[in-house]
Amino acid sequence: MHGRVVRRQELTPSTVRIVLGGGDLDGLVMPDATDAYVNAAFPPVAASYAEVFEPGVVRESCPREEWPARRRYTVRSWDPAALELTLDFVVHADEGVASRWATNARAGDVLVFEGPGSGYRPSPDAAWHLLLGDESALPAIAASLEALRPGDRAVVRIVCDGPDHEIPLESRGDVDLAWLHRHGDERDESLLLAAVEALDFAAPGLAAGPPFGFVHGEADEIRGVRRHLLSERGLSRQDLSCSPYWRRTMTDEAWRQIKREYVAAMEADAAGV
Template identity: 65%
Template sequence: MHTRVVSTTQLTPGMIRVVLGGDDLAGFAMPDSTDAYVNLALPPAGAPYDEVFDPRAVRDEHPRETWPVRRRYTVRAWDPAAQQLTIDFVVHGDRGVAGPWAARAEPGDVLVLEGPSGGYRPDPEADWHLLVGDESALPAIAASLEALPAGARAVVRLICDSAEHEQPLATEADLDLVWVHRDRPDALLDSVRTLDAPAGRAHAFVHGEADEIRAIRAHLLGERGLTRQQMSCSPYWRHDMDDEAWREVKRDFVAAMDADLDPA
């Protein structure tokens, strides 16, 4: 489907919110998950096809070097009444593809996407919820917090570059939130190691940079006694790798992560 930019907002120095609309969103159906995502198709400059295109047709009819770049992004919010889709983009200057697109986006610009899909929602039967991640996981964590009811317990540990990159998070749950800054190695892992966990069964959402997530997962499994069934855990990206390079090694990385100490 294709959408058009309705508005953009600079949330922090490193994150831009893009609100999308358009007739195609009349058929948009959100899954029952708070980590719902869509797959974006971003054409290269000078692409020899229209701004509204079918990614499959492009692959069939055009050389590989002109194919759109694919990127997966979390749905930050969906307004079915207004038929508007909100996506928050992490931006690091000119690095990457989707971030620079978001930084340049203006109302009326076209964005082609497919989806949505998703797989996580806070378990209403859990005694408490642990949500850990970085900027890439922030949209899903924010959406999860908004879905938690009053009386739920949420422990959140988030890492970012500095205080100006922090964002307000809304929830009716009993919230224990700590922002951690990238001022030393293992800062996020240490924040999880030292947290005072509530009693009872946890349900965890742990997503972000690959090496950080692997270490935190090993801690939760090996030292906190969680099982794989109690966690949604995924390495979204890896330091010093672009998305294409990460995709090439991600399968092997996840396999190695699964071979770590695991009581399940």
């Protein structure tokens, strides 16, 4: 599938919102989920094929150096009436193919993608919701908060670079939200874990039962939080949706090369609990 850039907005110094329309979005079927994602395909500058292409066909017919780079992005919102798909991109200087594309995107530019897929929506049966992550998890966290019903309880902790990197979040639920600002040093690695360790799961409003946790973001941070929730808080793997989106000190490509092995090691952690 593909869409064309309709609007581009800089939400924060590190977050760019891209709204896609046109293309063949009239055939998009969005799952009933708040973590719906698309697999975007970014062709190299010198690609010999057209701007609208089938990724599978390119892989079969073109040399490897012309294959598009693949990146997964959470859908921030889908407007079925306007046929507009909104994606938020975390950008860092000019690093990474997706970051460069979002930084330089202009009206009419094409984005080819496959999907969407999904796996999570806040369960109405959960006693309460624990939503943890950083800027990369914000689209899913924001969509999840918007899906809560009046009276639903959520505790949200989000790591970001500072006050100007915070974005407004809306919800009909009862939300305890705290932004955790990075220091720019080794303390950043434990910000999220320390915030979760400080939570009182027996506090009024939370003591009704265990939460369902949505824990997504930087790999080592997510791994530490997951281990804590399983071993110290007594949650089961069925109580958690966890995914390491990126890893500190690694490029997108380097992370993609080891991600499967890393996730397997995370599962081994859980097996030992």
